[in-house]
Amino acid sequence: MGTSKTTRKRVRQTAGRTARNKAARSAMRTAVRRVREAAAAGDRESAEKALREAVPVIAKTASKGLIHKNNASRKISRLTAQVSKTLTGKNPS
Numbered sequence: 001m002g003t004s005k006t007t008r009k010r011v012r013q014t015a016g017r018t019a020r021n022k023a024a025r026s027a028m029r030t031a032v033r034r035v036r037e038a039a040a041a042g043d044r045e046s047a048e049k050a051l052r053e054a055v056p057v058i059a060k061t062a063s064k065g066l067i068h069k070n071n072a073s074r075k076i077s078r079l080t081a082q083v084s085k086t087l088t089g090k091n092p093s
Contacts, residue, residue: 021066028054028061035079039086047083054079 002008031054038047055076062072 021064024061024064025066028057028067031057032075032079035083039079039082042086044087047086051079051083 031050035047035050035054038050041047058067058072058075061067062069067075
C-alpha cells in the first residue's frame with residue numbers, strides 16, 4: 001500500500017465498492033437459488049413469486065455492471081423457462 005493520501009483513500013474506496021458489489025452479487029445469487037428451489041419443489045405459487053422477485057434483482061445487478069446484460073437476459077430467460085416447465089409439466093419451447 002502506498003503512503004500518499006490519495007493511495008490510502010483509493011484503497012478505502014475500493015474496499016467499500018468491493019463490499020457493495022459482493023453484497024449485490026450475493027443477493028442476486030440468493031434470488032436465483034430461491035427460484036430454482038421453488039421450481040424443483042413444484043410449488044407453483046412460491047416459484048412464480050420467487051421469479052417475480054428475482055427478475056428485478058438480476059436486472060439491477062446487470063445495470064450496475066456487476067454482470068453482463070446478456071448474462072442477465074440469459075439467467076432471466078432460463079429461470080422463466082424452468083418455472084414454466086415446472087408449472088405446465090412440459091417443455092416451454
